Amino acid sequence: MSKIEKEGPGLWTRFKGLFPDHELHIRSGGKLRFFRISSKLQIRVVSIAALAALGWLTFTLVMVGLQVKGASDRIALNEREQEVIETEARVAAYRGSVEEQVARVERRQAVLDALVRRHFGNLDIEETETGEDGETADESSAAIPEAAALEALERQQVAFARALRAAVEERTQQTAAAIREFGLDPRLMSRQAQGGPLRPIRTAMTLDGAIDSEIADLEIALNRLAVMELSLRAIPSAQPTAYGSMTSPFGLRRDPFTGGRAMHNGIDFRGSHGQGILATGPGRVRFAGWKGGYGRTIEIDHGAGVVTRYAHLSAIDVRVGEQVDRGDRIGRMGSTGRSTATHLHYEVRINGRAVNPRPLLEADRDVLEIQSVAERRNGNPLERG
Numbered sequence: 001m002s003k004i005e006k007e008g009p010g011l012w013t014r015f016k017g018l019f020p021d022h023e024l025h026i027r028s029g030g031k032l033r034f035f036r037i038s039s040k041l042q043i044r045v046v047s048i049a050a051l052a053a054l055g056w057l058t059f060t061l062v063m064v065g066l067q068v069k070g071a072s073d074r075i076a077l078n079e080r081e082q083e084v085i086e087t088e089a090r091v092a093a094y095r096g097s098v099e100e101q102v103a104r105v106e107r108r109q110a111v112l113d114a115l116v117r118r119h120f121g122n123l124d125i126e127e128t129e130t131g132e133d134g135e136t137a138d139e140s141s142a143a144i145p146e147a148a149a150l151e152a153l154e155r156q157q158v159a160f161a162r163a164l165r166a167a168v169e170e171r172t173q174q175t176a177a178a179i180r181e182f183g184l185d186p187r188l189m190s191r192q193a194q195g196g197p198l199r200p201i202r203t204a205m206t207l208d209g210a211i212d213s214e215i216a217d218l219e220i221a222l223n224r225l226a227v228m229e230l231s232l233r234a235i236p237s238a239q240p241t242a243y244g245s246m247t248s249p250f251g252l253r254r255d256p257f258t259g260g261r262a263m264h265n266g267i268d269f270r271g272s273h274g275q276g277i278l279a280t281g282p283g284r285v286r287f288a289g290w291k292g293g294y295g296r297t298i299e300i301d302h303g304a305g306v307v308t309r310y311a312h313l314s315a316i317d318v319r320v321g322e323q324v325d326r327g328d329r330i331g332r333m334g335s336t337g338r339s340t341a342t343h344l345h346y347e348v349r350i351n352g353r354a355v356n357p358r359p360l361l362e363a364d365r366d367v368l369e370i371q372s373v374a375e376r377r378n379g380n381p382l383e384r385g
Contacts, residue, residue, distance in 0.1 A: 116164075165217055172224055182359055189235075241276065243275060277332060284301050285324060291337075307350075314342075
């Protein structure tokens with residue numbers, strides 16, 4: 001007895017009953033033949049067919065699995081290729097960003113250098129090392145190491161611009177205080193006629209290469225300082241003659257010819273005939289000749305609306321348009337024009353209005369030192385403008 005019959009004769013019997021013996025009767029040529037298909041043969045045939053079907057199904061499943069795996073691999077490969085393409089694009093974009101950053105840094109440095117040279121001359125600026133400041137590097141910095149150094153340099157430039165602007169604003173306040181020490185209003189001294197078409201500054205590094213807001217604010221502060229220092233420099237503070245005492249102050253007095261009350265718009269200095277007359281501040285000669293009751297007269301334009309007048313001269317040693325420095329001899333004392341005796345009539349006018357020259361000639365040493373610094377820094381204001 002077989003193993004299957006031992007384990008389940010009922011099941012085997014039922015299964016075997018599905019394949020009963022069959023007899024086939026075939027008549028051919030008047031003869032009748034019998035073919036018997038046993039149950040065992042049928043089971044064998046069915047078993048072979050089942051095995052074949054199972055093998056085919058297994059093969060089909062394997063092929064399908066391979067195809068699925070191949071498709072999955074192709075999808076994964078395509079995804080990796082896409083990631084590579086995107087990474088390359090990002091790297092290219094980062095490198096383009098770095099190039100833009102380099103251009104921005106170079107552009108900002110050029111502006112800083114120009115500002116420093118214009119306002120402070122050629123300075124030896126010590127270069128400082130740039131390093132990481134502890135901030136988390138962004139994706140571009142990770143992809144391109146140079147980006148981190150450039151960002152650090154940009155931050156250093158902006159910090160330098162802010163620090164320099166603070167120093168400039170402090171110096172502007174000191175300069176304004178020095179002007180007040182001369183008894184003048186720095187706002188009126190620095191108020192100039194202005195105009196022209198509107199040309200607004202585009203900040204935040206626009207595409208046309210404009211500078212950013214920090215540099216723009218620095219340049220505005222520097223220009224404000226320059227105007228204030230030019231105003232301070234324009235104040236005539238030197239003595240107009242090396243020898244001689246003041247004989248008639250600024251203000252109301254008795255007219256020496258009529259005896260009536262009259263306004264004296266300057267200061268008179270006593271001296272000897274032919275005594276040298278000195279420029280009280282740097283500037284350009286705007287008038288040299290005879291001027292009515294003033295007699296032989298020299299007028300010097302010091303910039304910022306400041307003009308000095310030297311009258312009743314015996315001789316004039318300068319020409320119109322000539323540039324003079326503080327302390328240069330420009331003429332000689334005399335008594336020409338409406339004058340009673342040898343003396344110098346000295347006037348200071350700011351924006352056409354006569355002011356008392358005495359406070360300008362009596363400033364203390366600290367104020368004069370600030371003025372001297374402004375003069376050295378700014379050179380000739382008339383040549384600059």
